[in-house]
Amino acid sequence: MSLTYKASVVAAAFAMTACSFGPSGEPPAMPSPEHYGAQAQPAKTVAAAGVAQTFDLGATPGPQWWQLYHCAALNALVDEGLRNSPTLAATQRTLAAAQEQLRAQVGSSTLPSIDGAAQVQRARSPVAPQLGLPEQVQYNFFAGQLLAHYTFDLFGQTRYMNSASAARVNVQAFEQEASRRALAANIVGATINVAALDREIALTERLVAVSDDAANEDAQRYALGSASRVQALESKQDAASIAATLPELRQQRATSVHALAVLIGRTPDNAPSVPDLDSLSLPEHVPVAVPSDLLRSRPDIQAADAAVKAAAADVGEATAQLFPSLSLTGAMGRGGFSWPAVVSGAGGLWAIGASLSQPIFHGGALFAQRRAAIDTYDATVLHYKSTVLSAFQDVANSLAALDNDAQSLASSEVAADAARTAFEDTSSRHRLGSLPSAATHASESRYLNAEIGAVRAAGRRMSDTAALFQAMGELPPAQPAPQTTASTH
Numbered sequence: 001m002s003l004t005y006k007a008s009v010v011a012a013a014f015a016m017t018a019c020s021f022g023p024s025g026e027p028p029a030m031p032s033p034e035h036y037g038a039q040a041q042p043a044k045t046v047a048a049a050g051v052a053q054t055f056d057l058g059a060t061p062g063p064q065w066w067q068l069y070h071c072a073a074l075n076a077l078v079d080e081g082l083r084n085s086p087t088l089a090a091t092q093r094t095l096a097a098a099q100e101q102l103r104a105q106v107g108s109s110t111l112p113s114i115d116g117a118a119q120v121q122r123a124r125s126p127v128a129p130q131l132g133l134p135e136q137v138q139y140n141f142f143a144g145q146l147l148a149h150y151t152f153d154l155f156g157q158t159r160y161m162n163s164a165s166a167a168r169v170n171v172q173a174f175e176q177e178a179s180r181r182a183l184a185a186n187i188v189g190a191t192i193n194v195a196a197l198d199r200e201i202a203l204t205e206r207l208v209a210v211s212d213d214a215a216n217e218d219a220q221r222y223a224l225g226s227a228s229r230v231q232a233l234e235s236k237q238d239a240a241s242i243a244a245t246l247p248e249l250r251q252q253r254a255t256s257v258h259a260l261a262v263l264i265g266r267t268p269d270n271a272p273s274v275p276d277l278d279s280l281s282l283p284e285h286v287p288v289a290v291p292s293d294l295l296r297s298r299p300d301i302q303a304a305d306a307a308v309k310a311a312a313a314d315v316g317e318a319t320a321q322l323f324p325s326l327s328l329t330g331a332m333g334r335g336g337f338s339w340p341a342v343v344s345g346a347g348g349l350w351a352i353g354a355s356l357s358q359p360i361f362h363g364g365a366l367f368a369q370r371r372a373a374i375d376t377y378d379a380t381v382l383h384y385k386s387t388v389l390s391a392f393q394d395v396a397n398s399l400a401a402l403d404n405d406a407q408s409l410a411s412s413e414v415a416a417d418a419a420r421t422a423f424e425d426t427s428s429r430h431r432l433g434s435l436p437s438a439a440t441h442a443s444e445s446r447y448l449n450a451e452i453g454a455v456r457a458a459g460r461r462m463s464d465t466a467a468l469f470q471a472m473g474e475l476p477p478a479q480p481a482p483q484t485t486a487s488t489h
Contacts, residue, residue: 021156022316022373025167025309028381030388032291036396041288045406048413049458051282053402053465059287060297065469066188068283069462073275074191077264080272081187084265088183091176098169105165109158112150119143119335142342145333145349152327157320160313167310174303181299183263185470189463190260195277196459197253200452204246207448211239214441277455282462286402287472291392297473298391304384311377318370324358391471398468405461412454419447 035041044054061068066078082088121141153159218235221227258268266272295301332350336342359366426443429435 020316021319022160022314023312023377025312027295027305027308027384030291030295030385033392036288036291036392037400038396041399042403045403046410048406048409048461049282051284053282053406054285055288055399056285057288058290058293059285060289060293060472060474061287061469063474065474066184066466068281068285068469069188070281071275071279073273074188074280077191077260077272078184078187081183081264082180085183085263086265088176088179091172091179095169095172095176098172102162102165102169106162109162110153112148115147117143117145117147117333139337141335141337142339143333143335143349144342145331145335148328148330150328151325154326155320155323157317157323157325160316160320164310164313164317167306167313170306171303171310174299174306178299178303181470181473185466187260187263188466190256190263191274192277192280192459192462192466194253194256194260194274195280196455196462197249197256198274199277199455201246201249201253203448203452203455204242204249207445207452208239208243208246210441210444210448211235211242214438214445215239217437217441277458280462283465283469286465286468288395288399289472294391294395294473295388298471299473301384301387301391301473304380304387307380308377308384311373311380315370315373315377318366318373321366321369322359324356327355329353329355394471395468398464398471401464402461402468405457405464409454409457409461412450412457416447416450416454419443419450423447 041055044052046052064075064078067075119141122138123141124138126137151158215232215235215238218227218232222229222232257271257274260274261268261271264272289297295305330350330352332348334342334347335349336344336347341347423440423443423446426435426440430437430440
Protein backbone atom coordinates (compact mmCIF):
# COMPACT_ATOMS: atom_id res chain seq x y z
CA MET A 1 0.00 0.00 0.00
CA SER A 2 1.53 3.33 -1.06
CA LEU A 3 2.02 6.25 1.30
CA THR A 4 -0.31 8.33 -0.86
CA TYR A 5 -3.10 5.77 -0.47
CA LYS A 6 -2.52 5.59 3.31
CA ALA A 7 -2.68 9.34 3.55
CA SER A 8 -5.92 9.45 1.57
CA VAL A 9 -7.45 6.81 3.85
CA VAL A 10 -6.47 8.76 6.97
CA ALA A 11 -7.82 11.98 5.48
CA ALA A 12 -11.08 10.29 4.61
CA ALA A 13 -11.36 8.89 8.13
CA PHE A 14 -10.89 12.31 9.71
CA ALA A 15 -13.37 13.84 7.27
CA MET A 16 -15.98 11.24 8.15
CA THR A 17 -15.56 11.82 11.89
CA ALA A 18 -16.34 15.49 11.34
CA CYS A 19 -19.73 14.86 9.74
CA SER A 20 -22.54 12.37 9.63
CA PHE A 21 -21.55 8.83 8.77
CA GLY A 22 -24.47 8.39 6.38
CA PRO A 23 -27.32 10.15 4.59
CA SER A 24 -30.13 11.60 6.65
CA GLY A 25 -32.61 8.99 5.45
CA GLU A 26 -35.20 11.59 4.53
CA PRO A 27 -37.00 10.75 1.28
CA PRO A 28 -36.32 13.01 -1.70
CA ALA A 29 -38.65 15.90 -2.38
CA MET A 30 -41.31 15.02 -4.90
CA PRO A 31 -43.42 17.30 -7.10
CA SER A 32 -46.83 18.33 -5.84
CA PRO A 33 -48.96 18.70 -8.98
CA GLU A 34 -52.14 20.75 -8.98
CA HIS A 35 -54.04 17.76 -10.36
CA TYR A 36 -53.13 14.15 -10.98
CA GLY A 37 -54.08 13.63 -14.62
CA ALA A 38 -53.29 15.38 -17.87
CA GLN A 39 -56.57 17.23 -17.37
CA ALA A 40 -57.94 18.56 -14.10
CA GLN A 41 -60.59 16.31 -12.65
CA PRO A 42 -64.09 17.81 -12.59
CA ALA A 43 -65.83 18.64 -9.34
CA LYS A 44 -68.30 15.83 -10.03
CA THR A 45 -69.18 13.31 -12.69
CA VAL A 46 -72.24 13.43 -14.90
CA ALA A 47 -75.33 11.89 -13.37
CA ALA A 48 -75.78 8.21 -14.20
CA ALA A 49 -78.11 5.71 -12.55
CA GLY A 50 -79.34 8.62 -10.45
CA VAL A 51 -75.91 9.36 -8.94
CA ALA A 52 -73.43 12.11 -9.81
CA GLN A 53 -70.29 11.25 -7.86
CA THR A 54 -68.60 14.21 -6.16
CA PHE A 55 -64.80 14.37 -5.87
CA ASP A 56 -63.93 15.57 -2.36
CA LEU A 57 -60.55 17.25 -2.72
CA GLY A 58 -58.32 16.85 0.31
CA ALA A 59 -60.22 13.89 1.76
CA THR A 60 -59.09 10.30 2.23
CA PRO A 61 -61.25 7.23 2.83
CA GLY A 62 -61.65 5.79 6.27
CA PRO A 63 -60.33 2.38 7.34
CA GLN A 64 -63.60 0.66 6.35
CA TRP A 65 -64.40 2.44 3.11
CA TRP A 66 -66.34 -0.56 1.74
CA GLN A 67 -69.16 0.26 4.14
CA LEU A 68 -70.00 3.23 1.90
CA TYR A 69 -71.64 0.74 -0.49
CA HIS A 70 -74.30 0.29 2.22
CA CYS A 71 -74.52 -3.48 1.75
CA ALA A 72 -74.51 -5.65 4.87
CA ALA A 73 -73.65 -8.77 2.86
CA LEU A 74 -70.60 -7.06 1.35
CA ASN A 75 -69.46 -5.87 4.79
CA ALA A 76 -69.78 -9.43 6.11
CA LEU A 77 -67.65 -10.82 3.27
CA VAL A 78 -64.87 -8.29 3.82
CA ASP A 79 -64.91 -8.82 7.59
CA GLU A 80 -64.73 -12.59 7.13
CA GLY A 81 -61.82 -12.22 4.73
CA LEU A 82 -59.86 -9.96 7.08
CA ARG A 83 -60.41 -12.48 9.90
CA ASN A 84 -59.81 -15.74 8.07
CA SER A 85 -57.49 -15.11 5.10
CA PRO A 86 -54.44 -17.38 5.54
CA THR A 87 -52.37 -15.10 3.32
CA LEU A 88 -53.05 -12.09 5.51
CA ALA A 89 -52.50 -14.13 8.67
CA ALA A 90 -49.14 -15.29 7.30
CA THR A 91 -48.00 -11.71 6.75
CA GLN A 92 -49.09 -10.83 10.29
CA ARG A 93 -47.09 -13.69 11.80
CA THR A 94 -44.09 -12.84 9.64
CA LEU A 95 -44.27 -9.27 10.93
CA ALA A 96 -44.54 -10.49 14.53
CA ALA A 97 -41.48 -12.69 14.01
CA ALA A 98 -39.51 -9.75 12.58
CA GLN A 99 -40.48 -7.58 15.56
CA GLU A 100 -39.27 -10.24 18.01
CA GLN A 101 -36.02 -10.65 16.08
CA LEU A 102 -35.53 -6.88 16.29
CA ARG A 103 -36.04 -6.94 20.05
CA ALA A 104 -33.52 -9.77 20.34
CA GLN A 105 -30.97 -7.89 18.22
CA VAL A 106 -31.37 -4.65 20.18
CA GLY A 107 -31.07 -6.43 23.52
CA SER A 108 -27.99 -8.40 22.54
CA SER A 109 -26.18 -5.49 20.90
CA THR A 110 -26.85 -2.58 23.27
CA LEU A 111 -26.73 -4.22 26.71
CA PRO A 112 -23.93 -6.17 28.40
CA SER A 113 -24.11 -9.94 28.12
CA ILE A 114 -23.75 -11.97 31.32
CA ASP A 115 -23.41 -15.74 31.29
CA GLY A 116 -22.95 -18.33 33.97
CA ALA A 117 -20.48 -21.18 33.56
CA ALA A 118 -19.76 -24.22 35.69
CA GLN A 119 -17.00 -26.75 35.18
CA VAL A 120 -16.30 -30.12 36.79
CA GLN A 121 -13.27 -32.00 35.49
CA ARG A 122 -11.45 -35.22 36.32
CA ALA A 123 -8.00 -35.31 34.69
CA ARG A 124 -4.76 -37.23 34.58
CA SER A 125 -1.47 -35.57 33.55
CA PRO A 126 2.13 -36.77 33.30
CA VAL A 127 4.85 -35.13 35.46
CA ALA A 128 8.62 -35.28 35.56
CA PRO A 129 9.86 -38.24 37.71
CA GLN A 130 12.79 -36.18 39.03
CA LEU A 131 10.33 -34.11 41.06
CA GLY A 132 9.70 -37.11 43.29
CA LEU A 133 6.09 -37.42 42.13
CA PRO A 134 4.37 -40.29 40.43
CA GLU A 135 4.76 -40.34 36.68
CA GLN A 136 1.06 -39.59 36.37
CA VAL A 137 -1.08 -37.37 38.58
CA GLN A 138 -4.84 -37.64 38.77
CA TYR A 139 -6.82 -34.66 40.04
CA ASN A 140 -10.26 -33.06 40.14
CA PHE A 141 -11.08 -29.47 39.22
CA PHE A 142 -14.21 -27.53 40.14
CA ALA A 143 -15.09 -23.99 39.00
CA GLY A 144 -18.10 -21.69 38.74
CA GLN A 145 -17.99 -18.27 37.11
CA LEU A 146 -20.04 -15.34 35.88
CA LEU A 147 -18.76 -14.03 32.53
CA ALA A 148 -19.57 -10.52 31.29
CA HIS A 149 -18.91 -8.85 27.95
CA TYR A 150 -19.74 -5.43 26.57
CA THR A 151 -18.73 -3.63 23.39
CA PHE A 152 -18.81 0.16 23.44
CA ASP A 153 -20.59 1.71 20.46
CA LEU A 154 -17.98 4.44 20.05
CA PHE A 155 -18.80 5.40 16.47
CA GLY A 156 -22.42 4.29 16.23
CA GLN A 157 -22.03 1.04 14.31
CA THR A 158 -24.49 -0.73 16.58
CA ARG A 159 -26.95 2.16 16.53
CA TYR A 160 -26.86 2.28 12.75
CA MET A 161 -27.30 -1.47 12.52
CA ASN A 162 -30.30 -1.45 14.85
CA SER A 163 -31.82 1.56 13.10
CA ALA A 164 -31.55 -0.24 9.76
CA SER A 165 -33.21 -3.34 11.21
CA ALA A 166 -35.99 -1.27 12.79
CA ALA A 167 -36.63 0.48 9.48
CA ARG A 168 -36.86 -2.87 7.71
CA VAL A 169 -39.40 -4.02 10.26
CA ASN A 170 -41.34 -0.86 9.44
CA VAL A 171 -41.16 -1.84 5.76
CA GLN A 172 -42.77 -5.17 6.65
CA ALA A 173 -45.40 -3.41 8.76
CA PHE A 174 -46.40 -1.14 5.88
CA GLU A 175 -46.36 -4.04 3.44
CA GLN A 176 -48.65 -5.94 5.79
CA GLU A 177 -51.01 -2.96 5.82
CA ALA A 178 -50.86 -2.85 2.03
CA SER A 179 -51.77 -6.55 1.96
CA ARG A 180 -54.73 -5.90 4.25
CA ARG A 181 -56.05 -3.09 2.08
CA ALA A 182 -55.44 -5.07 -1.13
CA LEU A 183 -57.36 -8.02 0.32
CA ALA A 184 -60.35 -5.82 1.15
CA ALA A 185 -60.27 -4.22 -2.32
CA ASN A 186 -60.02 -7.63 -4.01
CA ILE A 187 -63.02 -8.93 -2.04
CA VAL A 188 -65.07 -5.86 -2.98
CA GLY A 189 -64.01 -6.12 -6.62
CA ALA A 190 -64.76 -9.84 -6.82
CA THR A 191 -68.18 -9.35 -5.20
CA ILE A 192 -69.11 -6.59 -7.65
CA ASN A 193 -67.88 -8.68 -10.57
CA VAL A 194 -69.92 -11.73 -9.55
CA ALA A 195 -73.03 -9.59 -8.93
CA ALA A 196 -72.69 -7.99 -12.38
CA LEU A 197 -72.11 -11.39 -13.99
CA ASP A 198 -75.25 -12.76 -12.33
CA ARG A 199 -77.29 -9.96 -13.89
CA GLU A 200 -75.57 -10.36 -17.26
CA ILE A 201 -76.11 -14.13 -17.26
CA ALA A 202 -79.82 -13.69 -16.49
CA LEU A 203 -80.20 -11.21 -19.35
CA THR A 204 -78.19 -13.42 -21.70
CA GLU A 205 -80.34 -16.45 -20.85
CA ARG A 206 -83.40 -14.45 -21.83
CA LEU A 207 -81.61 -13.30 -24.99
CA VAL A 208 -80.85 -16.93 -25.86
CA ALA A 209 -84.50 -17.84 -25.36
CA VAL A 210 -85.65 -15.00 -27.62
CA SER A 211 -83.10 -15.96 -30.29
CA ASP A 212 -84.20 -19.60 -30.12
CA ASP A 213 -87.85 -18.55 -30.57
CA ALA A 214 -86.92 -16.44 -33.57
CA ALA A 215 -84.89 -19.27 -35.09
CA ASN A 216 -87.72 -21.78 -34.55
CA GLU A 217 -90.23 -19.42 -36.16
CA ASP A 218 -87.98 -18.87 -39.18
CA ALA A 219 -87.51 -22.63 -39.47
CA GLN A 220 -91.29 -23.12 -39.46
CA ARG A 221 -91.75 -20.33 -42.02
CA TYR A 222 -89.10 -21.93 -44.22
CA ALA A 223 -90.94 -25.25 -43.98
CA LEU A 224 -94.14 -23.48 -45.04
CA GLY A 225 -92.33 -21.69 -47.85
CA SER A 226 -92.78 -18.16 -46.48
CA ALA A 227 -89.08 -17.67 -45.60
CA SER A 228 -85.90 -18.44 -47.45
CA ARG A 229 -83.48 -21.14 -46.42
CA VAL A 230 -80.76 -18.49 -45.96
CA GLN A 231 -82.93 -16.56 -43.50
CA ALA A 232 -83.64 -19.72 -41.51
CA LEU A 233 -79.96 -20.63 -41.40
CA GLU A 234 -78.93 -17.11 -40.40
CA SER A 235 -81.45 -17.13 -37.54
CA LYS A 236 -80.13 -20.51 -36.42
CA GLN A 237 -76.56 -19.20 -36.58
CA ASP A 238 -77.43 -16.08 -34.56
CA ALA A 239 -79.15 -18.18 -31.87
CA ALA A 240 -76.19 -20.57 -31.63
CA SER A 241 -73.69 -17.69 -31.45
CA ILE A 242 -75.58 -16.06 -28.60
CA ALA A 243 -75.93 -19.40 -26.79
CA ALA A 244 -72.16 -19.90 -27.09
CA THR A 245 -71.57 -16.82 -24.93
CA LEU A 246 -73.38 -18.33 -21.94
CA PRO A 247 -70.76 -20.98 -21.01
CA GLU A 248 -68.04 -18.34 -21.12
CA LEU A 249 -70.03 -16.06 -18.78
CA ARG A 250 -70.74 -18.95 -16.43
CA GLN A 251 -67.06 -19.86 -16.43
CA GLN A 252 -66.14 -16.27 -15.57
CA ARG A 253 -68.61 -16.37 -12.71
CA ALA A 254 -67.30 -19.71 -11.45
CA THR A 255 -63.72 -18.44 -11.54
CA SER A 256 -64.65 -15.23 -9.75
CA VAL A 257 -66.73 -16.89 -7.05
CA HIS A 258 -64.01 -19.49 -6.43
CA ALA A 259 -61.47 -16.69 -6.09
CA LEU A 260 -63.81 -14.89 -3.70
CA ALA A 261 -64.12 -18.02 -1.57
CA VAL A 262 -60.35 -18.34 -1.28
CA LEU A 263 -59.97 -14.63 -0.50
CA ILE A 264 -62.22 -14.96 2.54
CA GLY A 265 -60.52 -18.17 3.68
CA ARG A 266 -62.97 -20.78 2.37
CA THR A 267 -62.60 -23.68 0.00
CA PRO A 268 -64.17 -23.19 -3.45
CA ASP A 269 -66.87 -25.80 -2.74
CA ASN A 270 -68.01 -23.60 0.17
CA ALA A 271 -68.27 -20.42 -1.87
CA PRO A 272 -70.37 -17.65 -0.30
CA SER A 273 -73.63 -16.29 -1.63
CA VAL A 274 -73.13 -12.95 -3.37
CA PRO A 275 -75.45 -9.95 -2.94
CA ASP A 276 -77.55 -8.77 -5.85
CA LEU A 277 -76.21 -5.86 -7.88
CA ASP A 278 -79.18 -3.71 -6.84
CA SER A 279 -78.25 -4.13 -3.16
CA LEU A 280 -74.96 -2.28 -3.73
CA SER A 281 -75.23 1.50 -3.49
CA LEU A 282 -72.65 3.49 -5.40
CA PRO A 283 -70.79 5.90 -3.04
CA GLU A 284 -71.76 9.44 -3.94
CA HIS A 285 -68.64 11.04 -2.43
CA VAL A 286 -65.19 9.82 -3.39
CA PRO A 287 -61.96 11.13 -1.82
CA VAL A 288 -59.18 12.85 -3.73
CA ALA A 289 -56.20 13.29 -1.42
CA VAL A 290 -53.78 16.09 -2.21
CA PRO A 291 -50.38 14.73 -3.31
CA SER A 292 -48.66 15.66 -0.04
CA ASP A 293 -51.23 13.62 1.88
CA LEU A 294 -50.99 10.76 -0.60
CA LEU A 295 -47.32 10.36 0.34
CA ARG A 296 -48.42 9.66 3.92
CA SER A 297 -51.60 7.72 3.27
CA ARG A 298 -50.45 5.00 0.87
CA PRO A 299 -48.66 2.10 2.60
CA ASP A 300 -46.56 1.29 -0.47
CA ILE A 301 -45.06 4.81 -0.37
CA GLN A 302 -44.56 4.55 3.39
CA ALA A 303 -42.78 1.22 2.87
CA ALA A 304 -40.51 2.81 0.26
CA ASP A 305 -39.80 5.67 2.69
CA ALA A 306 -38.83 3.19 5.43
CA ALA A 307 -36.58 1.37 2.94
CA VAL A 308 -34.75 4.66 2.27
CA LYS A 309 -34.16 5.08 6.01
CA ALA A 310 -32.86 1.50 6.27
CA ALA A 311 -30.46 2.00 3.36
CA ALA A 312 -29.20 5.28 4.87
CA ALA A 313 -28.49 3.51 8.16
CA ASP A 314 -26.64 0.79 6.24
CA VAL A 315 -24.30 3.46 4.87
CA GLY A 316 -23.66 4.71 8.41
CA GLU A 317 -22.95 1.19 9.64
CA ALA A 318 -20.57 0.48 6.78
CA THR A 319 -18.73 3.75 7.52
CA ALA A 320 -18.53 3.08 11.27
CA GLN A 321 -16.83 -0.26 10.55
CA LEU A 322 -13.74 1.71 9.48
CA PHE A 323 -13.21 3.02 13.01
CA PRO A 324 -11.92 1.45 16.26
CA SER A 325 -13.94 -0.91 18.42
CA LEU A 326 -13.54 -1.20 22.21
CA SER A 327 -14.74 -4.20 24.24
CA LEU A 328 -14.62 -5.04 27.96
CA THR A 329 -14.68 -8.53 29.41
CA GLY A 330 -14.91 -9.61 33.01
CA ALA A 331 -15.24 -12.82 35.00
CA MET A 332 -15.66 -13.70 38.66
CA GLY A 333 -16.30 -16.91 40.51
CA ARG A 334 -14.72 -19.64 42.53
CA GLY A 335 -12.60 -22.65 41.64
CA GLY A 336 -10.21 -25.26 43.03
CA PHE A 337 -9.05 -28.85 42.93
CA SER A 338 -11.46 -29.91 45.68
CA TRP A 339 -14.75 -28.75 47.09
CA PRO A 340 -13.13 -27.47 50.33
CA ALA A 341 -10.69 -25.43 48.24
CA VAL A 342 -13.53 -24.01 46.18
CA VAL A 343 -15.40 -22.66 49.20
CA SER A 344 -12.27 -21.51 51.01
CA GLY A 345 -10.80 -18.04 50.78
CA ALA A 346 -8.22 -19.27 48.29
CA GLY A 347 -10.90 -20.33 45.79
CA GLY A 348 -11.76 -16.86 44.49
CA LEU A 349 -11.37 -16.25 40.76
CA TRP A 350 -11.69 -13.00 38.84
CA ALA A 351 -10.48 -11.44 35.63
CA ILE A 352 -11.03 -8.17 33.81
CA GLY A 353 -9.75 -7.07 30.42
CA ALA A 354 -10.20 -4.69 27.55
CA SER A 355 -9.54 -5.02 23.86
CA LEU A 356 -9.24 -2.31 21.22
CA SER A 357 -9.25 -3.15 17.54
CA GLN A 358 -8.72 -0.90 14.52
CA PRO A 359 -9.13 -2.16 10.97
CA ILE A 360 -5.88 -1.58 9.07
CA PHE A 361 -5.94 -3.72 5.96
CA HIS A 362 -8.80 -5.88 4.72
CA GLY A 363 -7.97 -5.97 1.07
CA GLY A 364 -10.26 -3.01 0.36
CA ALA A 365 -13.31 -4.97 1.56
CA LEU A 366 -14.52 -2.37 4.05
CA PHE A 367 -14.36 0.47 1.54
CA ALA A 368 -16.04 -1.70 -1.09
CA GLN A 369 -18.83 -2.50 1.38
CA ARG A 370 -19.31 1.20 2.03
CA ARG A 371 -19.46 2.00 -1.68
CA ALA A 372 -21.96 -0.85 -2.14
CA ALA A 373 -24.10 0.57 0.68
CA ILE A 374 -24.06 4.00 -0.98
CA ASP A 375 -25.07 2.51 -4.33
CA THR A 376 -27.87 0.58 -2.64
CA TYR A 377 -29.06 3.77 -0.96
CA ASP A 378 -29.11 5.60 -4.30
CA ALA A 379 -31.12 2.74 -5.82
CA THR A 380 -33.57 2.83 -2.90
CA VAL A 381 -34.10 6.57 -3.38
CA LEU A 382 -34.84 5.99 -7.05
CA HIS A 383 -37.25 3.20 -6.13
CA TYR A 384 -39.03 5.62 -3.79
CA LYS A 385 -39.41 8.13 -6.63
CA SER A 386 -40.74 5.38 -8.91
CA THR A 387 -43.23 4.29 -6.27
CA VAL A 388 -44.55 7.84 -5.84
CA LEU A 389 -44.87 8.36 -9.59
CA SER A 390 -46.72 5.05 -9.93
CA ALA A 391 -49.07 6.13 -7.13
CA PHE A 392 -49.80 9.40 -8.93
CA GLN A 393 -50.48 7.44 -12.11
CA ASP A 394 -52.75 5.03 -10.22
CA VAL A 395 -54.84 7.89 -8.86
CA ALA A 396 -54.93 9.70 -12.22
CA ASN A 397 -56.15 6.55 -13.97
CA SER A 398 -58.81 5.92 -11.34
CA LEU A 399 -60.13 9.49 -11.52
CA ALA A 400 -60.29 9.38 -15.32
CA ALA A 401 -62.00 5.99 -15.16
CA LEU A 402 -64.75 7.26 -12.87
CA ASP A 403 -65.46 10.25 -15.07
CA ASN A 404 -65.54 8.11 -18.21
CA ASP A 405 -67.54 5.35 -16.49
CA ALA A 406 -70.24 7.83 -15.57
CA GLN A 407 -70.47 9.09 -19.15
CA SER A 408 -70.51 5.53 -20.51
CA LEU A 409 -73.24 4.46 -18.08
CA ALA A 410 -75.31 7.55 -18.85
CA SER A 411 -75.14 6.78 -22.58
CA SER A 412 -75.88 3.11 -21.95
CA GLU A 413 -78.93 4.07 -19.90
CA VAL A 414 -80.21 6.28 -22.72
CA ALA A 415 -79.75 3.43 -25.17
CA ALA A 416 -81.43 0.93 -22.82
CA ASP A 417 -84.37 3.28 -22.14
CA ALA A 418 -84.87 3.87 -25.85
CA ALA A 419 -84.62 0.16 -26.60
CA ARG A 420 -87.10 -0.67 -23.83
CA THR A 421 -89.61 1.90 -25.08
CA ALA A 422 -89.23 0.61 -28.63
CA PHE A 423 -89.75 -2.96 -27.41
CA GLU A 424 -92.88 -1.98 -25.48
CA ASP A 425 -94.31 -0.20 -28.54
CA THR A 426 -93.46 -3.13 -30.80
CA SER A 427 -95.06 -5.60 -28.37
CA SER A 428 -98.24 -3.51 -28.23
CA ARG A 429 -98.46 -3.32 -32.01
CA HIS A 430 -97.84 -7.07 -32.26
CA ARG A 431 -100.68 -7.77 -29.85
CA LEU A 432 -102.92 -5.61 -32.04
CA GLY A 433 -101.86 -7.66 -35.04
CA SER A 434 -100.10 -4.88 -36.94
CA LEU A 435 -96.58 -6.36 -36.60
CA PRO A 436 -95.29 -9.95 -36.91
CA SER A 437 -93.69 -11.76 -33.98
CA ALA A 438 -90.30 -11.54 -35.71
CA ALA A 439 -90.33 -7.78 -35.19
CA THR A 440 -91.03 -8.33 -31.48
CA HIS A 441 -88.14 -10.79 -31.17
CA ALA A 442 -85.75 -8.41 -32.90
CA SER A 443 -86.87 -5.49 -30.73
CA GLU A 444 -86.53 -7.47 -27.51
CA SER A 445 -83.06 -8.67 -28.55
CA ARG A 446 -81.94 -5.08 -29.07
CA TYR A 447 -83.36 -4.14 -25.68
CA LEU A 448 -81.63 -7.04 -23.90
CA ASN A 449 -78.30 -6.22 -25.54
CA ALA A 450 -78.67 -2.60 -24.44
CA GLU A 451 -79.43 -3.74 -20.88
CA ILE A 452 -76.33 -5.96 -20.88
CA GLY A 453 -74.25 -2.95 -21.93
CA ALA A 454 -75.71 -0.89 -19.08
CA VAL A 455 -75.01 -3.66 -16.55
CA ARG A 456 -71.39 -3.86 -17.66
CA ALA A 457 -71.02 -0.10 -17.40
CA ALA A 458 -72.57 -0.07 -13.92
CA GLY A 459 -70.25 -2.85 -12.77
CA ARG A 460 -67.18 -1.04 -14.09
CA ARG A 461 -68.25 2.14 -12.31
CA MET A 462 -68.60 0.36 -8.98
CA SER A 463 -65.30 -1.52 -9.41
CA ASP A 464 -63.41 1.62 -10.43
CA THR A 465 -64.83 3.42 -7.40
CA ALA A 466 -63.36 0.70 -5.18
CA ALA A 467 -60.05 1.06 -7.06
CA LEU A 468 -59.99 4.78 -6.26
CA PHE A 469 -60.65 4.13 -2.58
CA GLN A 470 -57.77 1.66 -2.64
CA ALA A 471 -55.50 4.11 -4.49
CA MET A 472 -56.13 6.89 -1.94
CA GLY A 473 -54.91 4.98 1.11
CA GLU A 474 -56.05 6.26 4.46
CA LEU A 475 -55.09 8.77 7.14
CA PRO A 476 -53.84 8.33 9.76
CA PRO A 477 -51.65 5.47 8.50
CA ALA A 478 -51.36 2.17 10.30
CA GLN A 479 -48.88 2.24 13.16
CA PRO A 480 -45.49 0.85 12.12
CA ALA A 481 -43.28 -1.35 14.25
CA PRO A 482 -42.02 0.50 17.36
CA GLN A 483 -38.70 2.28 16.99
CA THR A 484 -36.71 0.69 19.79
CA THR A 485 -33.29 2.01 18.81
CA ALA A 486 -31.63 5.35 19.03
CA SER A 487 -31.81 7.50 15.96
CA THR A 488 -28.91 7.62 13.53
CA HIS A 489 -26.34 10.35 13.63
